[in-house]
Amino acid sequence: MMVLELEVAGEMLMLLPQKAMYWPSNSTLIIADIHFGKAATFRRLGVPVPHGTTAQNLELLDELIMSYPTQHIIFLGDFLHAPDISAATLQSLLNWRTSHPALEMTLVRGNHDLRAGDPPQELGIHIVNEPFRSGPYAFCHYPDVESDGYVLAGHVHPSFHLHGKRDSLRLPCFVVGERRTILPAFGAFTGTYSMVPQVGEQIFIIADDRVMKIGN
Template sequence: MMALELEVAGEMLMLLPQKAMYWPSNSTLIIADIHFGKAATFRRLGVPVPHGTTAQNLELLDELMMLYPTQHIIFLGDFLHAPDISAATLQSLLNWRTSHPALEMTLVRGNHDVRAGDPPQELGIHIVNEPFRSGPFAFCHYPDVESDGYVLAGHVHPSFRLSGRHETLRLPCFLIGTGRAILPSFGAFTGSYTIKPDADEQVFIVAGDSVIKAV
């Protein structure tokens, strides 16, 4: 897979086709909107959605940590989708955490985290409110938080519409502006929102195994 390197706020960041961001100088993965437990919540409501999304999300995190040396994961909000997380989902998370005992994890609370409550203490996650400052960056859930740092945020689940003569295609994207960047949602079952970039914003599309700049 081909990541795209981009200098942001004086630091090199990597936009990853797995819909995550990597900060090499701090060995940090940045993940937005993973929404653990969302599919199970929908199934309890009678909506026929796929099984296995928790395992898929965790396997993808493992894949990323194998590809990119990772000491720290920062979750930009919406770690849990709802308060009634299933026992199976919780056990999967605990098993995964046990296999990464030295990994530092930070969760910046998002709107779903407020409703779902903080993850169990056994997961060993440092839980903070936005903005969480590290280096030149302000890690947030909401993109419009005021901060003197460069804001890295989620919440929007951005996607970009590509139009051809007869067809249109909507793909997840990174939205990079002069004072903030919005990451695509990482979760396997999260949906998206079609964005219209401002004049000072660039769109980088997740297209299969690559991240490419929209023209």
């Protein structure tokens, strides 16, 4: 895996190819738009979507926790996708949480969280509204929240459309600007939105196991 290190608002942040961000000086893992229960919700509507996305998300979280010393995970909204989370999904989450009893977790409420409701208290997640301030950063769900801190946000599920002579490819990306960074959606079953960078923004695509800057 090839990570990319950036100085943002006076702190070093690591952009990870697992579609997450790591803040080393605070031993904090930052996750956007994990959407637990989304695939099950679609299956109940008769849409044939993959099984096992909850397990995949939790295994990837475990991989990150093992790779980067983590004391705190901040979820930037949309932890649960819908209010009718299945018993199997909930039990998987409870089992996973039991295996990490000392890990601090904070959820910044997103639009899906407002509909789904807060996660069960048994998961031991501190629930806050945006902006959640820590150090120089304002942790948000929506990228356009006004704050005196540097905004780290999700919601958009950003991707970048690469065009070749005969083919094109859409890849998840980080969008890094002067006042905000938008993280890609972490969830295994989430759509994406093609981003056109604004003035002063840089695009960092995720291609296989590496993060790469696009353009100058």
